[in-house]
Amino acid sequence: MSRGKSEDGADAALWQKIISQTSPLDKRHKSRQIARAAKPRATKKRTAGHSEKPIRATASRLNQAAKPNAKPAPALQPEVTIEHKARRRLSRGHLEIEARLDLHGMTAAQAKAILTQFIYHSVGRGLTWVLVITGKGVAGQGILRRELPLWCAQPPLSQNIVSFGPAAPSHGGDGAFYMRLRKQRG
Numbered sequence: 001m002s003r004g005k006s007e008d009g010a011d012a013a014l015w016q017k018i019i020s021q022t023s024p025l026d027k028r029h030k031s032r033q034i035a036r037a038a039k040p041r042a043t044k045k046r047t048a049g050h051s052e053k054p055i056r057a058t059a060s061r062l063n064q065a066a067k068p069n070a071k072p073a074p075a076l077q078p079e080v081t082i083e084h085k086a087r088r089r090l091s092r093g094h095l096e097i098e099a100r101l102d103l104h105g106m107t108a109a110q111a112k113a114i115l116t117q118f119i120y121h122s123v124g125r126g127l128t129w130v131l132v133i134t135g136k137g138v139a140g141q142g143i144l145r146r147e148l149p150l151w152c153a154q155p156p157l158s159q160n161i162v163s164f165g166p167a168a169p170s171h172g173g174d175g176a177f178y179m180r181l182r183k184q185r186g
Contacts, residue, residue: 082165091168098127104135111144123160123181136175
């Protein structure tokens with residue numbers, strides 16, 4: 001089937017009408033769009049990639065940054081993150097998680113009390129690695145998820161925790177924390 005000359009004329013007229021209603025983008029605007037599309041977007045999720053450097057800020061350094069004239073905290077403060085190698089071994093099941101605590105549905109006061117009992121009990125039993133599940137909360141802004149690192153960085157919990165950090169996706173991801181507990185002496 002071939003088109004008739006009247007259809008070609010109608011198409012051409014329509015095309016001319018469309019062209020007359022548009023204007024070209026200026027070169028600067030076009031280059032900004034291309035540059036914006038080329039930039040990698042930052043994500044909020046943390047990945048366990050090899051290029052990621054662990055955060056080595058201890059709770060005492062965090063407290064000093066908040067209070068510049070404060071006395072230095074005791075040396076028993078836990079690190080805010082677990083070493084990359086240990087986290088990888090935990091996520092693959094090469095290191096055993098010896099106990100789990102799920103804090104879903106609790107108030108902050110209840111969760112802190114139960115967490116404190118759990119940590120004391122676990123240290124008393126000689127456990128090394130535990131998993132504490134807080135959940136992510138609404139839109140990733142859960143109260144327990146936000147407060148747990150603060151609780152772990154302050155006494156009495158800081159005296160029993162060597163380090164802690166977010167769990168691997170297989171153990172709850174950002175809604176859970178690995179904790180390495182201090183061994184009791186004697």
